[in-house]
Amino acid sequence: xxxxxxxxxxxxxxxxxxxxxxxxxxxxxxxxxxxxxxxxxxxxxxxxxxxxxxxxxxxxxxxxxxxxxxxxxxxxxxxxxxxxxxxxxxxxxxxxxxxxxxxxxxxxxxxxxxxxxxxxxxxxxxxxxxxxxxxxxxxxxxxxxxxxxxxxxxxxxxxxxxxxxxxxxxxxxxxxxxxxxxxxxxxxxxxxxxxxxxxxxxxxxxxxxxxxxxxxxxxxxxxxxxxxxxxxxxxxxxxxxxxxxxxxxxxxxxxxxxxxxxxxxxxxxxxxxxxxxxxxxxxxxxxxxxxxxxxxxxxxxxxxxxxxxxxxxxxxxxxxxxxxxxxxxxxxxxxxxxxxxxxxxxxxxxxxxxxxxxxxxxxxxxxxxxxxxxxxxxxxxxxxxxxxxxxxxxxxxxxxxxxxxxxxxxxxxxxxxxxxxxxxxxxxxxxxxxxxxxxxxxxxxxxxxxxxxxxxxxxxxxxxxxxxxxxxxxxxxxxxxxxxxxxxxxxxxxxxxxxxxxxxxxxxxxxxxxxxxxxxxxxxxxxxxxxxxxxxxxxxxxxxx
Amino acid sequence: xxxxxxxxxxxxxxxxxxxxxxxxxxxxxxxxxxxxxxxxxxxxxxxxxxxxxxxxxxxxxxxxxxxxxxxxxxxxxxxxxxxxxxxxxxxxxxxxxxxxxxxxxxxxxxxxxxxxxxxxxxxxxxxxxxxxxxxxxxxxxxxxxxxxxxxxxxxxxxxxxxxxxxxxxxxxxxxxxxxxxxxxxxxxxxxxxxxxxxxxxxxxxxxxxxxxxxxxxxxxxxxxxxxxxxxxxxxxxxxxxxxxxxxxxxxxxxxxxxxxxxxxxxxxxxxxxxxxxxxxxxxxxxxxxxxxxxxxxxxxxxxxxxxxxxxxxxxxxxxx
Numbered sequence: 001x002x003x004x005x006x007x008x009x010x011x012x013x014x015x016x017x018x019x020x021x022x023x024x025x026x027x028x029x030x031x032x033x034x035x036x037x038x039x040x041x042x043x044x045x046x047x048x049x050x051x052x053x054x055x056x057x058x059x060x061x062x063x064x065x066x067x068x069x070x071x072x073x074x075x076x077x078x079x080x081x082x083x084x085x086x087x088x089x090x091x092x093x094x095x096x097x098x099x100x101x102x103x104x105x106x107x108x109x110x111x112x113x114x115x116x117x118x119x120x121x122x123x124x125x126x127x128x129x130x131x132x133x134x135x136x137x138x139x140x141x142x143x144x145x146x147x148x149x150x151x152x153x154x155x156x157x158x159x160x161x162x163x164x165x166x167x168x169x170x171x172x173x174x175x176x177x178x179x180x181x182x183x184x185x186x187x188x189x190x191x192x193x194x195x196x197x198x199x200x201x202x203x204x205x206x207x208x209x210x211x212x213x214x215x216x217x218x219x220x221x222x223x224x225x226x227x228x229x230x231x232x233x234x235x236x237x238x239x240x241x242x243x244x245x246x247x248x249x250x251x252x253x254x255x256x257x258x259x260x261x262x263x264x265x266x267x268x269x270x271x272x273x274x275x276x277x278x279x280x281x282x283x284x285x286x287x288x289x290x291x292x293x294x295x296x297x298x299x300x301x302x303x304x305x306x307x308x309x310x311x312x313x314x315x316x317x318x319x320x321x322x323x324x325x326x327x328x329x330x331x332x333x334x335x336x337x338x339x340x341x342x343x344x345x346x347x348x349x350x351x352x353x354x355x356x357x358x359x360x361x362x363x364x365x366x367x368x369x370x371x372x373x374x375x376x377x378x379x380x381x382x383x384x385x386x387x388x389x390x391x392x393x394x395x396x397x398x399x400x401x402x403x404x405x406x407x408x409x410x411x412x413x414x415x416x417x418x419x420x421x422x423x424x425x426x427x428x429x430x431x432x433x434x435x436x437x438x439x440x441x442x443x444x445x446x447x448x449x450x451x452x453x454x455x456x457x458x459x460x461x462x463x464x465x466x467x468x469x470x471x472x473x474x475x476x477x478x479x480x481x482x483x484x485x486x487x488x489x490x491x492x493x494x495x496x497x498x499x500x501x502x503x504x505x506x507x508x509x510x511x512x513x514x515x516x517x518x519x520x521x522x523x524x525x526x527x528x529x530x531x532x533x534x535x536x537x538x539x540x541x542x543x544x545x
Numbered sequence: 546x547x548x549x550x551x552x553x554x555x556x557x558x559x560x561x562x563x564x565x566x567x568x569x570x571x572x573x574x575x576x577x578x579x580x581x582x583x584x585x586x587x588x589x590x591x592x593x594x595x596x597x598x599x600x601x602x603x604x605x606x607x608x609x610x611x612x613x614x615x616x617x618x619x620x621x622x623x624x625x626x627x628x629x630x631x632x633x634x635x636x637x638x639x640x641x642x643x644x645x646x647x648x649x650x651x652x653x654x655x656x657x658x659x660x661x662x663x664x665x666x667x668x669x670x671x672x673x674x675x676x677x678x679x680x681x682x683x684x685x686x687x688x689x690x691x692x693x694x695x696x697x698x699x700x701x702x703x704x705x706x707x708x709x710x711x712x713x714x715x716x717x718x719x720x721x722x723x724x725x726x727x728x729x730x731x732x733x734x735x736x737x738x739x740x741x742x743x744x745x746x747x748x749x750x751x752x753x754x755x756x757x758x759x760x761x762x763x764x765x766x767x768x769x770x771x772x773x774x775x776x777x778x779x780x781x782x783x784x785x786x787x788x789x790x791x792x793x794x795x796x797x798x799x800x801x802x803x804x805x806x807x808x809x810x811x812x813x814x815x816x817x818x819x820x821x822x823x824x825x826x827x828x829x830x831x832x833x834x835x836x837x838x839x840x841x842x843x844x845x846x847x848x849x850x851x852x853x854x855x856x857x858x859x860x861x862x863x864x865x
Contacts, residue, residue: 052823053815055634063583140605140635144584218644219815220717244716247819248810251716254703258713419581419828426596454596 038521042237044541046520049252049265050243054222057205059184060134060143065267065530068182070222070243072534074117075184075207076231078108078127079175081532083524087347087441089179093122093208093231103170103481110161114231116188117205117212124163129189131155131165138196148177172481173443181531210236210537220245230537237522237540246270256515257283262541263516263523266530268295269392271512274333280515287518291525292335294343296436297509298327298396303460306385306431313377315502320358320370321407322400324508330399332510339509340494341448345527346440348490356499370407382408388430389413390421396507397434426454434507440528442490446474449497457504466501519543546856553849561841565623568837569616572830579632579828580606606632608830619834629831631824638835641820647720649809649816651728653801655736656743657794664744665790668751669783673774675756683748690745696807698738703811706734716813735808743797747790754786788859795851799844 054067059075062068079097082088091097097108114122133141134149143149151174154166167174186207205213208231211224225240244261246252249269253276255261264272272280272290280288300318302309309315324338338359342349353359357366374380389397394415401411411432416424424430437448437457447453451462451471461467473496477489497503512530516523519542524533580603603609607618622629628638671683706713714734719727758764759782767777806818817836824832 055636142583142602142605217717219648219819220813245813245815246716247813247815250700251703251713251811251813254707254713255716257707258711260713260716416576417828419578420576422581423578 038542040237040522040540041542042540043239046238046241046263046536046539046541047261048241048243048263049246049255049261049270050222051249051252051265051267051270052247053218053245054216054243055218057186058141059182059186060137060141060145062182063144065534068531069266069534070224070241071186071205072181072184072209073211073224073236073241073536074205074209074213075186076114076209077179077181077183077185079179080535081176081179081181081529083533084527085347086527086529086532087176089175093185099175100170103172103174104167106165106167106175107158108163108165110163111231112161114208115229116190116208117227118188118191119229120188120190121160122185122188122208123160124157125160126185126187126189127163128155128157129193130185130187133187133192133196141196145180145182148174148180148183151177171478173441173478176441176443181529181534210535211238211241214240218245219247232537236537238536241536256280259517262520264514266514266534268512271295272515274335277513277515288515289518289520290513290515292511292513293526293530294337294345294509294528295512295530296438297339297341297343298331298393298507299435299437299457300387300400300505300507301433301435301457301460302504303428303431303433304464304466305428305460308377308379308383308385309432311377312502313373314379315505317370317373317377317407318404318409318505319498319502320366320373321404322358322505322507323363323403324359324506325361326403327399327508331396332508335513336508336510338506340498340506341437341445342440342490342494343509343528348440348442348487350487350491351494367406374407379408382410384410384412385431386414387411388421388424388433389415390418390434391415392418393434400434400507422455426459428460430460437506438528442474442478442486442493444529445490445493446478449493450474461503466503469501470497470503546853550849550853553852557842557845560845561838564841565620565834565838566616568834569612569619572828572833573612573615575828578603578608579830580608582828583633619831623835623838628835631832632829633827638831641832642817642836642839645815645817645820648718648814649802649805649818651721652732652736652739652805652809652814652816653798655732656739656801657797659736659740660744660747660797661794663740664747665751665783665787667744668748669755669778669786671748671752672755672759672786673778680752683752687745687748690741693741695738695742696811698741699735699808699811702734702738714812718813718815731812731814735805735812735814739801739805739808743801746797747793750790750793751783751786754789755782758782758786788855791855791858792851795847799840799847802843803840 048069050066050070052066054070056062056067057071059068059071062071076093078092078094079089080092082090093110093114094108095111097106099106108127110122110124110127116122131149131152134143134146135152137143137146151167151169151171152165153168156164156166158164184207186205188206191204191206210227210230210232212227214223214225216222222243222245223240226236226238230236243265244255246255246265252261252265252270253272256264257280264270277290280290302315304310328334328336328338337344337353339349339353340351354361357369360366374382387397387400394413397413401413404411414430421433425433425435435457439445439448447456449457449470451458451467453459458467458470470493473489473493477486477493480486480489498506514525521540521542522538524535524538526532578599580599584599584602600609607615610618619629626639628642630637631641667683671680674680703713714731715727717727718731721728755778759778764777764782767781803818805814805816806822808814809816809819810822821833821836823829824836
């Protein structure tokens with residue numbers, strides 16, 4: 001009996017050892033599977049939310065993510081913004097390029113296997129036509145991006161796959177601007193030349209992108225399908241994408257919440273709010289993924305013709321007084337940051353704003369200093385002014401009104417729609433205005449801050465020495481090619497605008513969230529610009545587990 | 546009757562003329578400039594429009610002419626059947642209306658059908674059972690229907706669907722002839738919500754009218770002759786009590802055509818209201834102006850049709 005028991009015990013031990021070994025092997029295999037990069041699985045239809053109707057189909061006439069998001073996948077571009085660093089550029093239709101030392105001449109080499117969706121080959125002649133059309137849009141056709149085209153003095157076709165662009169003047173930021181996601185090739189020469197459509201919705205969706213147009217049900221659905229002849233072998237992974245038109249942000253959220261969308265859409269007002277994120281986490285747990293980026297930052301801008309704002313001490317006092325952490329809580333439900341221009345994650349973001357007086361969380365000393373400055377400027381009892389406000393942005397302006405009360409400043413709102421605001425702003429008919437800034441490069445900063453932009457942050461400062469300095473600094477910085485020097489200058493300009501001269505008061509920069517279901521892989525998020533990285537050729541759907 | 550009809554049709558002309566001036570002037574005096582709205586978008590980094598660009602676009606869109614010239618151009622276009630094009634998409638407005646109208650008509654017809662099917666029996670029941678629990682129940686439900694805003698109920702319904710059933714209708718709209726099931730599923734909820742309000746009006750109207758008719762001498766005579774209750778109510782009283790409801794339905798049709806805006810938004814229905822909201826947001830003058838003119842013409846026509854039908858149904862009515 002005992003011998004048998006011993007034998008059983010030994011056998012059991014041996015058995016357990018074998019089980020343990022197998023288990024350990026299994027475990028380590030499982031670990032290996034998890035650690036190894038996942039192999040993209042082809043197939044499937046991705047369902048994405050889209051704010052309103054994408055009813056303008058000509059990319060030269062797009063001005064909104066509403067049109068752009070679903071149509072990015074139809075049209076490729078010569079070069080595109082890099083990933084993950086969107087301040088760099090990389091080839092799309094173009095395989096490689098050479099730049100002359102004076103930055104005036106660019107020789108581009110196209111990939112050799114590109115075809116339009118209708119089967120016709122894509123050649124340098126198509127690029128030539130695209131540039132001509134961009135420079136001189138036919139009557140009745142608008143080109144919102146003609147500034148980039150105006151820089152191109154000449155395009156010389158060398159052969160079917162090589163062309164040379166000569167600029168009016170060399171500029172380091174040219175390639176970055178050319179890589180703007182809005183510069184899409186949607187105008188096949190063989191379809192457009194001599195029969196230019198007059199309607200911005202009349203472009204026939206023939207591009208060279210990873211997906212082809214399938215159908216568009218106005219008000220409901222924009223659908224694209226896989227382009228089997230896409231010039232990058234193996235891509236795209238998806239069989240197609242359905243962009244659902246959602247007229248209302250709450251409806252958009254309901255669609256995601258009930259699993260009718262795989263990916264929530266990009267667009268101001270359509271991003272997930274803090275309370276929505278909380279609901280999603282509670283209801284869907286790890287079945288959803290969230291990622292965020294910094295889309296636009298809110299700024300209070302001044303018109304120096306209004307007495308108090310010409311005084312540096314008043315502007316500095318406002319910067320010191322503003323409780324930006326409170327603004328993030330009140331305006332953005334806690335999802336935001338207090339910064340200057342460059343958002344966290346942008347290569348040019350260098351200032352640690354959490355330590356800067358006025359931006360830091362601790363307010364007592366800064367507020368005392370703000371009051372002292374106001375008294376010194378002769379405004380001990382404060383003053384009143386009117387904030388020009390776009391109708392959709394009143395929540396931000398109202399917060400400013402409330403916050404500045406403690407400093408003795410009685411602000412009131414003049415609420416108007418965007419076209420009126422823009423007109424009044426360009427004519428300098430305002431005392432203060434709430435506006436947005438966005439960007440990750442010096443060129444984008446120049447777009448927002450150079451006084452030549454009639455609706456820019458400093459448009460009302462044109463001709464004043466403080467702004468002339470900014471113009472000069474921006475012009476000098478954007479003419480540089482050395483990345484380290486550009487980085488140093490970017491820091492100097494931020495320091496000059498926000499801290500030394502306090503030419504504008506940043507309020508906060510919201511952190512916007514997009515959500516997607518767990519099985520969506522390969523989706524690319526931007527750092528700051530929502531129009532970047534909307535292409536879906538790398539996206540794939542893992543089998544639902 | 547023909548004379549009456551021609552007179553009413555002739556009255557259309559000055560009414561629409563005055564309306565067109567009002568619509569045109571109101572749209573143009575509103576602050577905002579569509580050329581600027583198209584060109585100046587803070588959403589698009591790098592798009593910087595100069596005043597010259599804005600002026601050129603304004604000229605391209607025909608907005609540089611004086612207001613009277615623009616107005617006359619618009620009216621001239623309407624008279625020859627050309628309602629103009631959208632300033633944003635350059636699509637003919639007639640095409641936009643033609644595309645959206647069937648959607649709103651679907652919703653309107655469903656709503657009216659449900660309202661009539663619900664309100665007439667309920668109103669009759671409440672009248673016949675006056676001051677008893679069915680009457681109290683109907684009155685309570687109709688008061689609630691009148692007092693509760695449709696959009697609020699819509700939001701609650703949507704929330705209920707999401708939270709309890711983890712389901713919402715598909716966001717893609719299909720016409721009845723394309724996919725009857727999807728069409729009914731998407732439109733059922735807004736139609737039910739809208740019809741609650743309208744059936745409340747109608748049920749109260751049916752109840753009040755029926756009570757009045759039931760007190761008429763001829764009904765009392767019918768009762769005294771020993772006729773059964775049901776034939777008296779159904780055959781004699783209800784028919785007469787329903788006549789004013791017809792006028793109400795006419796009003797409902799016009800109200801629904803323009804009154805489904807918010808529900809269309811909430812339930813993602815691409816109807817006329819949705820088109821109007823988008824066009825107003827964008828200051829797309831031709832779309833807004835022509836849509837409003839369409840609504841007015843529709844209202845006038847429906848009112849005329851209701852009056853004529855009323856006369857056909859009720860022989861006591863003669864047109865002067």
